[in-house]
Amino acid sequence: MTTHTLRSKRRRxxxxxxxxxxxxxxxxxxxxxxxxxxxxYFSFMKYDGFGAPSFNGLTNWTYVFSDYPMxxxxxxxxxxxxxxxxxxxxxxxxxIGMLITKIKTGTGLFRTFFYLPYLAPPVAATLAFVFLxxxxxxxxxxxxxDLGLPTPGWFNDATWSKPALxxxxxxxxxxxxxxxxxxxxxxxKEQYEAAELDGTSPWQRFRFxxxxxxxxxxxxxxxxxxxxxxxxxxxxxxAGKVASGVIGGSGQQFEPGYPDKSTLTLPxxxxxxxxxxxxxxxxxxxxxxxxxxxxxxxxxxxxGRNNLIQAGD
Amino acid sequence: xxxxxTMTTAAVAVAAISVLATACTGQAESGANDDxxxxxxxxxxxxWSAPSxxxxxxxxxxxxxxxxxxxxxxxxxxxxxxxxxxxxxxxxSNGPDVxxxxxxSNVGKFCSSGAFADLAxxxxxxxxxxxxxxxxxxxxxxxxxxxxxALPLLADAYGLYYNKDAFEKAGITAPxxxxxxxxxxxxxxxxxxxxxxxxxxxxxxxxxxxxxADHYLSSWDHTYFDADGKSNIAKDPAFAEMxxxxxxxxxxxGGYAKLEKYRGTFxxxxxxKHPFHTGQVAMQLDGEWRLGMATDAKVPFEIGVAPxxxxxxxxxxxxxxxxxxxxMGIAPSSKKQNAAWELVKFMTSDTQAVVDFANGIRxxxxxxxxxxxxxxxxxPRFKTFLDIAQHPKSNTPDGAVNGATYQQTxxxxxxxxxxxxVTDLKAGLEKTAAQIDTDIAKAK
Numbered sequence: 001m002t003t004h005t006l007r008s009k010r011r012r013x014x015x016x017x018x019x020x021x022x023x024x025x026x027x028x029x030x031x032x033x034x035x036x037x038x039x040x041y042f043s044f045m046k047y048d049g050f051g052a053p054s055f056n057g058l059t060n061w062t063y064v065f066s067d068y069p070m071x072x073x074x075x076x077x078x079x080x081x082x083x084x085x086x087x088x089x090x091x092x093x094x095x096i097g098m099l100i101t102k103i104k105t106g107t108g109l110f111r112t113f114f115y116l117p118y119l120a121p122p123v124a125a126t127l128a129f130v131f132l133x134x135x136x137x138x139x140x141x142x143x144x145x146d147l148g149l150p151t152p153g154w155f156n157d158a159t160w161s162k163p164a165l166x167x168x169x170x171x172x173x174x175x176x177x178x179x180x181x182x183x184x185x186x187x188x189k190e191q192y193e194a195a196e197l198d199g200t201s202p203w204q205r206f207r208f209x210x211x212x213x214x215x216x217x218x219x220x221x222x223x224x225x226x227x228x229x230x231x232x233x234x235x236x237x238x239a240g241k242v243a244s245g246v247i248g249g250s251g252q253q254f255e256p257g258y259p260d261k262s263t264l265t266l267p268x269x270x271x272x273x274x275x276x277x278x279x280x281x282x283x284x285x286x287x288x289x290x291x292x293x294x295x296x297x298x299x300x301x302x303x304g305r306n307n308l309i310q311a312g313d
Numbered sequence: 314x315x316x317x318x319t320m321t322t323a324a325v326a327v328a329a330i331s332v333l334a335t336a337c338t339g340q341a342e343s344g345a346n347d348d349x350x351x352x353x354x355x356x357x358x359x360x361w362s363a364p365s366x367x368x369x370x371x372x373x374x375x376x377x378x379x380x381x382x383x384x385x386x387x388x389x390x391x392x393x394x395x396x397x398x399x400x401x402x403x404x405x406s407n408g409p410d411v412x413x414x415x416x417x418s419n420v421g422k423f424c425s426s427g428a429f430a431d432l433a434x435x436x437x438x439x440x441x442x443x444x445x446x447x448x449x450x451x452x453x454x455x456x457x458x459x460x461x462x463a464l465p466l467l468a469d470a471y472g473l474y475y476n477k478d479a480f481e482k483a484g485i486t487a488p489x490x491x492x493x494x495x496x497x498x499x500x501x502x503x504x505x506x507x508x509x510x511x512x513x514x515x516x517x518x519x520x521x522x523x524x525x526a527d528h529y530l531s532s533w534d535h536t537y538f539d540a541d542g543k544s545n546i547a548k549d550p551a552f553a554e555m556x557x558x559x560x561x562x563x564x565x566x567g568g569y570a571k572l573e574k575y576r577g578t579f580x581x582x583x584x585x586k587h588p589f590h591t592g593q594v595a596m597q598l599d600g601e602w603r604l605g606m607a608t609d610a611k612v613p614f615e616i617g618v619a620p621x622x623x624x625x626x627x628x629x630x631x632x633x634x635x636x637x638x639x640x641m642g643i644a645p646s647s648k649k650q651n652a653a654w655e656l657v658k659f660m661t662s663d664t665q666a667v668v669d670f671a672n673g674i675r676x677x678x679x680x681x682x683x684x685x686x687x688x689x690x691x692x693p694r695f696k697t698f699l700d701i702a703q704h705p706k707s708n709t710p711d712g713a714v715n716g717a718t719y720q721q722t723x724x725x726x727x728x729x730x731x732x733x734x735v736t737d738l739k740a741g742l743e744k745t746a747a748q749i750d751t752d753i754a755k756a757k
Contacts, residue, residue: 136577
């Protein structure tokens, strides 16, 4: 075979590979690489959507970190949601999944019952929760009051607003329940039988049989949960607006993150800075912070992956 | 060799970034070369959404199309400022040619950013005498630092609504005229029930729908910015007086927590279960639209309307009130700006069009001629709002380069102060003023 033929064969092979990869390459360039590069670029620019962007150094960065009063409360709220809400969702999703796999009769009914809330549109579900938990007229506080229990302010109280959002997130646990159910049904029965013969307790069977088998799924649930929590936008915004009395209308002033900035999240800042103030540079800074946080959490979780997978070793 | 490759990569990256960045920046073109007599179609975007309001807009457009048979208008409703701003930046042939907004405080941003086209050449060309056509306050809030990028399209005047039956029951014979009287009447009208209320005289919190900081402030003579354009809120005593007054009223009427819990029982501001309609509050600071909405809700009591009370030491200015309104402009990227101007001119300055539209929307007309027109079909009580609109001391917040952001900052401080999260008023106002200055400097 001549050198020329070899070269031509290699070129054809390379072209074929490129052709097969092109959909991914185009998608990666258009939906990741370009926005990523643009976001970094605009974070150092002054740009309001009109005219050309102009370089303004670190102004956007210093503004967001030291002069924008909503940034630090939003960051704290986002981290709170990542730690508490994601943990609760994973724990409850796993718990409900385990419960349903154990039920002998009416499994389909329970499965439907727990999955249905997940299908509710986020805005409708949030509205329903705000009305149910209304401290003045909501049925939840009426029942708690009748039982002589404390009646929290829920979405009207900065201490209770994030726990109320967590309740809403746990209510819509259907997605995780289905994933965990599939993983739990996949655990080899023989391992449980062997463990039982060894005289293990239910906790030991969960710890040394169930958890190691489903740990990749737990990791998946945690990583996707963290990313979802970082992008948490609709529910806190709707809850804050409705609880503060602003439903619609024009020119109404709304307390961002009502009550007391407790429902502000970083994606809300991206919208506020980027699409209400049209300060694209500062919005890009917040977006990059979100990106860095998501990367850091994912890296941390991936590093701990071996511990999770080998939990039972 | 390796260094050279690194340099090349860096250069390519910089070039790529530059290309990508410049690719997404558009320049607004002037489209004022179109022939307004030619057959054309323009897009008009507005924010009204209630069926009666949408009908009123369409009726006005129908009249316009009759008088301008060569121009067809496509109407898009329920457009808020966020959508509008995004569309104006995106441009494109499906975008709006004529735009309107309810947020007068955003005019500074619309004008300074170039989001709305300069109307001066059109006004000059058509010989429209602004001073003789529109009241001064309305002219002020539709321009920014001399840049005339909008015209007023109807106005909103704010006053005090009161439940005449509740007044009679409490032995009160006239609406309050000063802020001290308002506090005293509010206390008299408040009837507690357990740890809540049977009737609240007045909802003083900043979450009480229209009882927001800038509406309260209209009762005091105040200036948002000093001569250098710096925030004046820590220096002008009117701001401290207003916040002190509001906080005391909150405490006198039961405290923030109790009032907030009661507020949770209120219906939607725009629905028939508004707390004034249901008798949950006996007085309400609100815009002129409330009269029509309360009438539609068939409230079981007689409604009284009056100007908002004024600061005790400014009793001679009684009759003034907070003003705002819809503004109308032209998209800078429109290729049909002359046709668009025909619609703007018709809707904002044609007396019959303004009168008909005001009758339909139940807003205050925005031209001198329309304000005097016998064609206005209003409830006699509406005259209170017509008078507020023409009062020389009626006011509206100053424009700023970052629009309503500074008002939001003041309001955020109010939210903190009324609930007791901030106790040092002076330090709080100074910090808020500094924040306003920082935000404005950032936006310039």
